[in-house]
Amino acid sequence: MNDEAKRTNGQTIPNGMLEDNYPRNMWWVAAHRDELTTKPLARWLLETPVVLYRLEDGTPAALYDRCPHRWAPLSEGHVEGDKIICPYHGMEFNKAGRCTKAPTQHMRPKTAEIPSFAVREAGAYVWIWMGDQDAIDCDPPEVEYQSxxxxxxxxxxxxxxxxxxxxxxxxxxxxxxxxxxxxxxxxxxxxxxxxxxxxxxxxxxxxxxxxxxxxxxxxxxxxxxxxxxxxxxxxxxxxxxxxxxxxxxxxxxxxxxxxxxxxxxxxxxxxxxxxxxxxxxxxxxxxxxxxxxxxxxxxxxxxxxxxxxxxxxxxxxxxxxxxxxxxxxxxxxxxxxxxxxxxxxxxxxxxxxxxxxxxxxxx
Structure with a gap:
């Protein structure tokens, strides 16, 4: 290799800092536990808009932050019981991302589903898995001293x-x-x-x-x-x-x-x-x-x-x-x-x- 080639060969081991370099099949932190309440929280995670919230029993949940009807952000809505309600036309979604009610019509739209993500609360943080949900093979890292x-x-x-x-x-x-x-x-x-x-x-x-x-x-x-x-x-x-x-x-x-x-x-x-x-x-x-x-x-x-x-x-x-x-x-x-x-x-x-x-x- 000549001297000019040596000067321009870039990274020996690439880090992908200008690319999509985010592994999906692993646990990432979505929020500090104190950030999550029944008031929906909008957060971009792994180049994906996510709405994070707690059900009324305190269980954390995470969905793709986009209603499938006219794409309003669910993070602008509110939580009732175990449902999050879209602010635009009142469509209700459970924590699995399935529409359970469309108030403006009698029939529930069966195709109205959005991605949901596995979330787990561990220590001081709420963790999220955004890859293949069937590939979850471990718990989030242990951080005992945080609590x-x-x-x-x-x-x-x-x-x-x-x-x-x-x-x-x-x-x-x-x-x-x-x-x-x-x-x-x-x-x-x-x-x-x-x-x-x-x-x-x-x-x-x-x-x-x-x-x-x-x-x-x-x-x-x-x-x-x-x-x-x-x-x-x-x-x-x-x-x-x-x-x-x-x-x-x-x-x-x-x-x-x-x-x-x-x-x-x-x-x-x-x-x-x-x-x-x-x-x-x-x-x-x-x-x-x-x-x-x-x-x-x-x-x-x-x-x-x-x-x-x-x-x-x-x-x-x-x-x-x-x-x-x-x-x-x-x-x-x-x-x-x-x-x-x-x-x-x-x-x-x-x-x-x-x-x-x-x-x-x-x-």
Missing amino acids: DPGWAPVHGYYEVAANWVLIRENVLDLTHIAFLHKDTFKQDDWITAPDTYMDGETICYEQEFDLAPLSPLFCAGMGLPEDKPIKRVQKGRMPSLAISFSDWNVHDPAPEEGHRSDFIVRGCHIVTPAQRGKTHYFWMAAFDVPSLTDVVAEKTRASVTAAFDEDKHLLEKLQASVAADPRGLDFLEVTLGADGAGIKVRQILNKKLKAEGRSLQRQ
């Missing part, structure tokens, strides 16, 4: 104008923290790549650090001063393309009398494809303490948001630039040592798409 009274969570949500893979790779490559987040995370020792390995189909990493001050994002939640040197071990895992975790295992070698010496703060990063080039990003930081004061919770939320705003800004600029560039993905992409986890993400993605009979075009 454990021994843990105190802080959570948030973004809609990011970038492909979901960019966010997934971002949260698995933590060497960017020392640069992009130098004024927010203030963790400048994170410049070497962790050991990355596979545990079955789960991507894992682990890295131990010498004594250094903890990031101010998490000091308040642990009751630690921002200038105190501590030991920490970073552990991460991605059991699904939809969700990954990053644990900060903190050890204070000289705790004050009566204070704990060991803490864990668990980061949770959830991505769900929305419309093309957009992603729902749900995040959570959970401390292994029973509760946080309102002041500490708000300080933590504001600090994490300030850091994630930096990610959002850069990834949206990246997406827009690549999408507008006529060369698109046909441009040299250099892989560094810290990209081990990101490369594994792409390998898993391509394997899942191949299993669904789809593939990404190598640029």
Whole structure:
């Protein structure tokens, strides 16, 4: 291969960030559990308009957000019992998407059916399976601590104008923290790549650090001063393309009398494809303490948001630039040592798409 070819061979392993690169046969997060009520919620998921709601008994449901009569969005309607009512002509649909009543006529239109999707509530989130419903062979990933009274969570949500893979790779490559987040995370020792390995189909990493001050994002939640040197071990895992975790295992070698010496703060990063080039990003930081004061919770939320705003800004600029560039993905992409986890993400993605009979075009 000549030098010019080497410079223009694009991605060795494609991530499909400009394409439909969303596996269908897996669980994705549709919403935080607190978002779902009997008031219908409209949300684009995997380039599909979906209406999410709870039946009056609290059961979550999800349908294609389009009445088959004159295509009015069902999300503009309302719920009565176990039915959702179209706002346009009052047609009623059950959670299976079947029309059970058309008030303007005596006969129920037998062809008036719309797709329904399997939804399951697990931990703090409502999950959805949008592929082959007969292919459901597992439960959503377990996230026990999200509802454990021994843990105190802080959570948030973004809609990011970038492909979901960019966010997934971002949260698995933590060497960017020392640069992009130098004024927010203030963790400048994170410049070497962790050991990355596979545990079955789960991507894992682990890295131990010498004594250094903890990031101010998490000091308040642990009751630690921002200038105190501590030991920490970073552990991460991605059991699904939809969700990954990053644990900060903190050890204070000289705790004050009566204070704990060991803490864990668990980061949770959830991505769900929305419309093309957009992603729902749900995040959570959970401390292994029973509760946080309102002041500490708000300080933590504001600090994490300030850091994630930096990610959002850069990834949206990246997406827009690549999408507008006529060369698109046909441009040299250099892989560094810290990209081990990101490369594994792409390998898993391509394997899942191949299993669904789809593939990404190598640029």
